[in-house]
Amino acid sequence: MDGKASLLRRHGDSRRLATLLATAVYLTTRAVDDALDLLEVLIATKLLAKAERETVKEKIKTLTPPLDSDADEAWRSMLVTRFGTVRPFLKLLVKVVDFGAAPEGLPAPTALKSLPELMGRKKVGPAEIDTGLLVGSWRRLVLAAPHLEPGTVDWKAYVFCVLEQFHRMLRRREVFAKNSSKWGDPRAKLLAGQAWEQAKPTVLASLGLPAAADEHLAARAALLDGTYREVAGRLPDNAQIVFDDDGRLHFAALQPEPEPASLLDLRAAVNAMLPRVDLSEVLLEVFSWTGADTAFTWVTGGEARLKDLHVTIAALLVAHGCNVGYTPVISGVDALKYGRLSHVDQTYLRLAT
Template sequence: MLAALEQVEELVPEDDGAAEAALRAALVDKYNTVRPFLKLLGESRALGAAAGGRKVLAAVRRLPELARRQVGKKPLLPKEIDASLVSAAWRRPIFANPDLPAGAVDRDAYVVCVLEGLFRALQVRDVFAAPSLRWADPRAHLLDGLAWEAISEDVLASLSLTDPVDAHLDAKLLALDAAWKQMAGRLEEAGDDALVRVINPADGHARLSVEKLGALGESASLKWLRAACQAMLPRIDLPELLLEVHSWTGFLDAYTHLADISTRMHDLPRSLAALLISEACNVGLTPVIKDGDEALTRGRLSHVDQNYVRAETHAAANAILIEAQRGVPIVKLWGGGLLASVDGLRFVVPVQTINAAPSPKYFGYKRGLTLLNAVNDQVMGIGQVVVPGTLRDSLYILDCLINIDAGPKPELVTTDQASDSDMVFGISMLGYRIAPRFADLGDQRFWRADLPDGTTPAYGLLEAIARNKINRSKIATQWADMTRVAGSLVTNQVRAYDLLRMFARNGRPTPLGQAFAEYGRIDKTLHLLSILDPIDDTYRRKLNKQLTVQESRHRLARKICHGNGGKIRQAYREGQEDQLAALGLVVNAVALWNSKYLSAAVDQLRAHDVPVKDEDAARLSPLGHAHLNVLGRYAIASSAPAEGLRRLGEIPDGADAVVEEEGV
């Protein structure tokens, strides 16, 4: 509505009575829509306000009185409202209605203006609700006083933040200075062969020209190995795969009874596998029910769903799969679990729900949600969070990382550009190195700082690029609160999403938000300088590879979640989270099964004197799915051998030719 009003202010002449009348009619319609709720809203005791939202909340408290007022008999006067809440875009609709007496206020327009102000205050939590999960006051959950003093020493030691702020910043800024000097030296060394060049346009605004990365070539041995492994993998139905993975890991045993009692239920793993199939494949219970089979009756499945399947058991089962993946020999060639990526998978939600939001880019005219998931370089989903619509991923990325299910804590986390935020970089003090992929590398802002002794360093060819200076005094002033926020986040006292929304008001950062942004600019510039190495593109390729892994994982998830056109029909947040947790778990089970059989296939090739290179095996992916059947009416039974793995397919012809061509 505000955007529409601003357009009217700019485009409609003052004497355009028709446009003014249309605008007033729209405001009346909005007022009539909200009027039945004004009494409940104004008298609600659930709303509270911080200093920045007290005026808005006071105006909201007066809304029931304004709704009862007969403005035709007693016009509303400017002295009876809070004019400081009326922005420039609202002034003409509120104060210049020609149908009202001179000097009177348009009550309907003012009410809608106050409600818009309330919504904006709720977004940054200047106004909050209690009790509430989504709209609570994050300040109330921050550690403070004796509670913070009791654990601060241990928490700060775990985050390597025990040094005084000046010593800590000196070390960070010396590292930044070294990175600038290293890049300047390598730029001179590379000369005309540099992957990055400094361009000085005629207007003197220097920028970087960055050479695009080309695709890495594939050797004949790698192409043959991929085809050979795909041919050797056994064909399998998804239910059989889940039960076989359970026979290796026992991951379905992590689904315990809600009352924490032991179960005597026969064939419980089959019932759980059926429920995972129904949720992950988005097909409901009908395709997995089998009358006459005790484990697969509708009554049994409903009982197991209500008493065994919930968020904590999904997480416990996923932790078992993540740890099992770490023990597969070939996985060590893919990574150590210290590199991760976070990206969103979008789903349309065609039912009425408050946990979905519109996004024309992804959902057209419909509403949807985003499954934001973290995937490590061992190709396992280690954590996820479900968020409405497609809000900026940067607001949720830390919540996804802080609450991982298992595996080592990632040290380097790559994302797409939607997660680029100076404040998110600033909360890198939690121990994560955030590494977004930028589409416009050459146009990014780079930051520098004076050295601890007060001198200003010189960076040669990069001097014109390093033109923005970090304000360390803003960081030092807020350091005590910054460390307290970091401690509250790592101890799960508060959500990062709520804090990041609170760190800005009306598009401008608060002093604490500005301090985190200044701190984040150090790590952001270090990341940019690593990406823009003029000689070595290894770092950039490593990040791109990990994001490609995540995209492949999303394709596998789309294949599995095929029912109902891939749309999520759960109406409540808990149901959506349970269904998408089941999807993430099943994708991990497929990745583990593929990894184990790929490792076995490589071992069999080597046993038959086919020299498989480690660098080729490192580029195999456990996310292939040509051999996996997810369709049909599911038979929830295992056909795996009692011991060991299924029999692999025959080694394809052509190995000798590849060996001879490669000269192995």
């Protein structure tokens, strides 16, 4: 991905073919990462969060709500009305992305792959869905909605039930994409077998862990139990924490402490001392302190340096960092002419540098 066209042309056929294959594999992985990033944004912020905001008016958010709580039924009912948002991508999602799962998360992708067969049908029976995924209010919305005919289920509600479970398992990596780096199986990169046995003593020593996991887990369990009992003992006297009739935990809103006058004066004094200068001048000054411009080397590895190269590099960093392109930094100076900027951009500004 870092190579320039002029450099790639110099490679032999076998090297170019290998580069093409590596690029295709890399871009496929990036494409899956991007697709699942968008799915995360859609489900977490556009569907679940928005539906919940429209039905929950309280300013104090509850912590760790139980999955079978009826408090979720209102926003889940609202969610079902947004089926048009997910219809376009569901069939493509299960067709293009190859999902795997740990044993606990396996029902979610299995149910997800079955959704295209159910979508659009007038009648879907309980035997055609995974009722084990119907937790809490989803069971009522899918199996016992008032508009349902006997022996049928609300398949639209089931779609969102599966998506919610799938999203939860995907974030926990109980479900993963097989050809993804960000959303892939975290266990795939773990050492195993002889490789792990060789590295194990070094890893344990560097982390300060005992050889037996039971000893470490017992100590963690004792610490957790002691901390839990300590916190529980202080709850009766803590006015900031309240339990409601359903057993949910509520935290009172924390009020910010007022900023002291000395901090306000210090902030005003520091702001007054900061000069207003061009960003490129800041970069050039930092270059003079650190010599950071020398880290940008020619793509061929040559030692020759162009005259005023640091000026060109500073201009390119501004152009790319501010996403404004070459035009605002071009001038009549040789170091800032278009040809010079383009040449340095292609040969000095690389991922490796």
